[in-house]
Amino acid sequence: MNVPLQPAHGICRSSRRWPRWRNPTLNAIPRPGTGWALLAAAILAGLLQRSVLGRVHVPVRAWQLPLDAAESLARMIVSYIASLLFAISVGVYAARNQRAERIILPILDILQSIPIVSFFPAALAVAAALFGGGRLGMELSAVVLIFTSMAWNMAFSVYESLRMMPPQTMEAAESFGIRGVQRFFAITLPVCIPGLLYNSIVSWAAGWFALTACEILTLGNQNVTLPGLGSFLGEAVNSRHPILYNILGAGTLMAVVLMLEFFIWRPLAVWAERFKYEMSVSTLSRDHRGILGWYQNGRLPRLAMDFVVHPLNRATSAFIRRLHGTAGSIILPRVEVVRPMVRVWNASQRTLGWLVIVVLVIGGGYFTWHVIAGGVSPMARNIPVAIGLSYLRILLAYLLSLAWVIPTVVWARNHPRILRMLSSVSQSLASMPPIALLFIVVSVFVRHLNLGRHWGVELACLFLLMNGVQWYVLYNMLGGISKIPGDLIEATDAMGLSRMMKFKKLILPAILPSLFTGTITAFGGGWNTLIFSESISYANHYYHVLGIGWLLDVASVGNNPPIATGKPLPDGQSSSLLLLGVASLILLIVILNRFVWKRLQAWAVDRFRLDY
């Protein structure tokens, strides 16, 4: 008999009740806040070590791993907080302001689907110019790089959540005079939470994934290595014991990711259930156990409410009333009533918008001219072929991923525990920087299989690409499969449909929207991985295949992982190659997304929606 799934929930949720096999661990935790305390202690240790020892470059040493992990974690947290603030402010702004929406949305859309790693040289140059080349400047630059791989999808999700909100909610709020900070905390923020949570998990994975590239910074001819897990992994490959250090580093990263999953994301996912906008009657058990209880009943959240949120609410509503001269009055003016202010605000916005566009166009034009004038490398002629080959590789990795993910997910549909486990696995493996897998890849595919050097590297590249693609596919498919309503499955069972028919008539159509949504993210992950997988530097050997990832790696020579192409390009030529490569890559991705995937996605969502 099929156990009907609980009604539509994203996959980032965990069960409502803690599964039995995890109970002992949870019960053993003395206080719910322990997870936070542990995290805080780890971070403090990292910061302390940094300030006491103040080292910048050290040889790889295993005993320092926990501290390295703490430092990386601290960097990730700072970047995440910045991303969160960015996402909320930009997302809310775009959802509220139509003019802003038209500018912000396409930018976010492009930024979240292109390989952000290829922007690192440019972003780094800007950040270093802003913050200086000192230790603090370098730290800030690393934070900026991590930020660029975290922020965009989160901002997009805030915007989408606000646009998907039932219009009656805002109307009700307005009719009861709910405004300002009160509206932000009672409506705007809660509406965004489920989407924000799901995207936070994706963003953290993206951040870990790019960590190596963020912690080994290349400025000109100089390599600056910030101590951390990413740089540990980056240097492990060319150290004396590559396999040992690689395994140690990857294991530590895995431990950190899983710890975050269990102490932060899972409880948050249970908690976020309540912010889902579905009014259908369901039996949500209010689980006060474990860490979740801390969020709900803990002293700190309550203090925050009593001393920050509530007073702010009261102060702003009083302020709004005074502003309109309506303290104690019965009519709350529409916001538009303050016409002159609105006009000034709109005008200044318009001017600012144009200013930004003009600066971008002129700056971009000057930059392009400057770079091209530096000389175009003959390698640039390879760009079209390279992009084509790379695209074929990603496509193959994507199809291979689908080939195992769909049967797995369909099979796991009836086993909630396995579904949950798969989502943890996909999340933690998606966090693995490709460099952490090099030891397997190189030793198996290149050294031990007798395929000849070219096909060995090709296979290694495919393997790494699979790792960058398949987890996104899995993650999205898990979300899709858990949204199939139980009654539809029961109905098809009752009709006596065969397995194949059921798959064709119910399951496949129901997961198609998630499939196409996942495709865009999966290809984004693929392009990102490309730069690390088409050129591999391992144990002082350099392997590569022709592709855009390799070209970009060559163009940012000296960029990590440190590679020995043997023939570094002249400085000007490398930046023009980088610019041309990145530009053609973005062009291809934008065109494909706009004209293929977005259309397929819109069609699938429209045709196979599950509400009617």
Place this chain on the structure above:
Amino acid sequence: MLLKLENISKVYQSDGPPATILANLNINVDAGQFVCFVGPSGCGKSTTLRLINGLLPPTTGKVYFKDKPLSGINLQCALVFQNFALLPWLTVTQNVLLALEARGMQLPAAKKRAAYYIDKVGLDGFEAAYPRELSGGMKQRVGIARALSVEPELLLMDEPFSALDPLTSINLREELLDIWADPNLAVSTVIMVTHNIEEAVELADRVVLIGGRPGRIIADIEIALARPRHKNSEEFSRYVDSIFSLMAEI
């Protein structure tokens, strides 16, 4: 006179050609009346309700509340929504409190008030429940408690019973009449939008029939029936039939 709509028209200007929803609407409502707006769907009933609340500005004409022209959201009105419009992440009490806090009420007083009205609509014992744990009828009770708790002089209801099953809506209608008749409760004037003619005849002192495109007033009928009203009585059916035939002519 509590409420006066004077020469109201409403034109929606979206991307396409402008759509005139209402044209030259004139309605007066006295304090203490129970008025139902009836009409086919899309005739502008709900738009009229939103103009009265001040959620939408009229394109031409003026809304007067207690002889003063309305230029914003009227906080002496409270609106009950067809689909409840509750916040799923707030408990019953928190949903009601939100409206009170928006009016700058201090928390202890607001809590007392919320508890009183939650009890009034028969939801005591469910204060800590979340909307998704409640049945449709109970959700609408929360919506009504939220509206009553701000002690409005004018209660506006936008098809409050049409998302509910028949039995639940019968019960809630009776309770609504009790609340309306209760001298201890502030609400004395109700304007309700419905497309159910029997419901209108059962509840209202006065049925305003709106119809046509753009919407205008077709008929304004006094329901001179003693309360409690019996659906099976001959007079009741006569009212229902006459409104039906008027609506059929639109």
